[in-house]
Amino acid sequence: xxxxxxxxxxxxxxxxxxxxxxxxxxxxxxxxxxxxxxxxxxxxxxxxxxxxxxxxxxxxxxxxxxxxxxxxxxxxxxxxxxxxxxxxxxxxxxxxxxxxxxxxxxxxxxxxxxxxxxxxxxxxxxxxxxxxxxxxxxxxxxxxxxxxxxxxxxxxxxxxxxxxxxxxxxxxxxxxxxxxxxxxxxxxxxxxxxxxxxxxxxxxxxxxxxxxxxxxxxxxxxxxxxx
Amino acid sequence: xxxxxxxxxxxxxxxxxxxxxxxxxxxxxxxxxxxxxxxxxxxxxxxxxxxxxxxxxxxxxxxxxxxxxxxxxxxxxxxxxxxxxxxxxxxxxxxxxxxxxxxxxxxxxxxxxxxxxxxxxxxxxxxxxxxxxxxxxxxxxxxxxxxxxxxxxxxxxxxxxxxxxxxxxxxxxxxxxxxxxxxxxxxxxxxxxxxxxxxxxxxxxxxxxxxxxxxxxxxxxxxxxxxxxxxxxxxxxxxxxxxxxxxxxxxxxxxxxxxxxxxxxxxxxxxxxxxxxxxxxxxxxxxxxxxxxxxxxxxxxxxxxxxxxxxxxxxxxxxxxxxxxxxxxxxxxxxxxxxxxxxxxxxxxxxxxxxxxxxxxxxxxxxxxxxxxxxxxxxxxxxxx
Numbered sequence: 001x002x003x004x005x006x007x008x009x010x011x012x013x014x015x016x017x018x019x020x021x022x023x024x025x026x027x028x029x030x031x032x033x034x035x036x037x038x039x040x041x042x043x044x045x046x047x048x049x050x051x052x053x054x055x056x057x058x059x060x061x062x063x064x065x066x067x068x069x070x071x072x073x074x075x076x077x078x079x080x081x082x083x084x085x086x087x088x089x090x091x092x093x094x095x096x097x098x099x100x101x102x103x104x105x106x107x108x109x110x111x112x113x114x115x116x117x118x119x120x121x122x123x124x125x126x127x128x129x130x131x132x133x134x135x136x137x138x139x140x141x142x143x144x145x146x147x148x149x150x151x152x153x154x155x156x157x158x159x160x161x162x163x164x165x166x167x168x169x170x171x172x173x174x175x176x177x178x179x180x181x182x183x184x185x186x187x188x189x190x191x192x193x194x195x196x197x198x199x200x201x202x203x204x205x206x207x208x209x210x211x212x213x214x215x216x217x218x219x220x221x222x223x224x225x226x227x
Numbered sequence: 228x229x230x231x232x233x234x235x236x237x238x239x240x241x242x243x244x245x246x247x248x249x250x251x252x253x254x255x256x257x258x259x260x261x262x263x264x265x266x267x268x269x270x271x272x273x274x275x276x277x278x279x280x281x282x283x284x285x286x287x288x289x290x291x292x293x294x295x296x297x298x299x300x301x302x303x304x305x306x307x308x309x310x311x312x313x314x315x316x317x318x319x320x321x322x323x324x325x326x327x328x329x330x331x332x333x334x335x336x337x338x339x340x341x342x343x344x345x346x347x348x349x350x351x352x353x354x355x356x357x358x359x360x361x362x363x364x365x366x367x368x369x370x371x372x373x374x375x376x377x378x379x380x381x382x383x384x385x386x387x388x389x390x391x392x393x394x395x396x397x398x399x400x401x402x403x404x405x406x407x408x409x410x411x412x413x414x415x416x417x418x419x420x421x422x423x424x425x426x427x428x429x430x431x432x433x434x435x436x437x438x439x440x441x442x443x444x445x446x447x448x449x450x451x452x453x454x455x456x457x458x459x460x461x462x463x464x465x466x467x468x469x470x471x472x473x474x475x476x477x478x479x480x481x482x483x484x485x486x487x488x489x490x491x492x493x494x495x496x497x498x499x500x501x502x503x504x505x506x507x508x509x510x511x512x513x514x515x516x517x518x519x520x521x522x523x524x525x526x527x528x529x530x531x532x533x534x535x536x537x538x539x540x541x542x543x544x545x546x547x548x549x550x551x552x553x554x555x556x557x558x559x560x561x562x563x564x565x566x567x568x569x570x571x572x573x574x575x576x577x578x579x580x581x582x583x584x585x586x587x588x589x590x591x592x593x594x595x596x597x598x599x600x601x602x603x604x605x606x607x608x609x610x611x612x
Contacts (some may be wrong), residue, residue: 050553082360096423122337122339123343125302125328125335125341126335126337126342127329127343127354128302128327128328129300129329129334129335129355129410130330130354130360130404131330131355132329132354132358133327134329136329141343144345145344145345176347
């Protein structure tokens, strides 16, 4: 890899690791949230839905700032992690993961919520009349029927985490091989006038993002034609 | 206060029987009482149904029949509800008992089949069957598949089935859970006439060959007349009448909604075939009628429907008339019909009830009154099946 040195490669590796861990966590956390949002008649549906969607409109620096304060030595999360002997989260990989989970949450929850809503009540009722309890129904009817929603949620969550910058800078700073992801590395290269490397990384990101979206949209198109 | 106390007394009874289910399992019958309130609609019913045969919940759309069925299934939870099925307590709101749907031994056929689109027909059928302990399976795979004629569809996906095929798979899927009560919510309503004709024979076989009580929701008088043994008439969330099919349909004290299409159902057997005129004689209690030649063999049972508007009355039997079917009958009751110009006459033709819808003018001219013996001329009989 001529133009990319080992620092660049470490940034790419770190980015992929961060996006993977975040996506897995988001699918685990986002599924019950999306399920609740899709099924509830509670008055809390509006406020909770809005909170989940906040990262769509907030400047990443605002989110990063509050997370930094909360996870810092004097914040309530920071106090908690310290009392558990974990130290504080900012400027660590774990801190980045936490921040990314918040930041990419809507990109996972919303496709899942749409998928769950599209299934409607009927398949669940049919399953209940066929002796399937709630968990049985969820794993054997809801999950298979919402597979396209999970694929979309996973792709968007991953891609969006790969593309984050502001939150990473606020929470993770710029520590090579620990918190320096590709987007930050590009920023560094440009600051240092290393345009060749900046081009290689930026070009790679552009290609990656395009391919992800291409895969997503062409699979959707196919579904529409079939339906 | 007294009324309330009575309700509580009766409800706690169900809870007690729930505990000693086994002892009372021999008790046949379904007792259902539901009170549900929705914005703009209230359901308030108290049903005592036989624990066998087909019971039709019959009424117009908005009468609450589907809500009632969903309450029985537990898909809807009535605020005040009591439900006992053949000695087992499924719901007793007074005692806080509510058995969730998936623990009720019932089968449910939805109006739109509602097959799982991600599973093949075979796996749709297996879905319910494999969730039932094999010791309690009474309906075998082969029995259900043959009964509904779906053997050639097993490897297909639901998307590639016709509406009628989907509905048959839906019925087989419900049967394969060996339900102790089969609930059907207008299983034919979403189908065109041709598909209906295709499915009705399967429903009749189900009725004849399996000893599973069925609750059948329908707004079609013909379906009800053809399939049901027992009928519950619902109107605006209330029970208007319930009882045996023949007696209930011949009642005159029903709201107009049910009398504008009034008529009776007669159970008959094929008595004889007349090859010269291509006619078939159908015998029933108190008489017989001739109809166009039927394919059924001698001795086979058939139901037919006689609409009140197709029955005219005469003092003397018409000698020169094209009407073939004339029965001697005694007037039991005369009441107002759906229009001021008509009256409805309930007759007894030696054991078989008949209804006639005639003009008030004719009724006066013939001096139709209770106890008179008249001749009922039947213009057409509608054969069911």
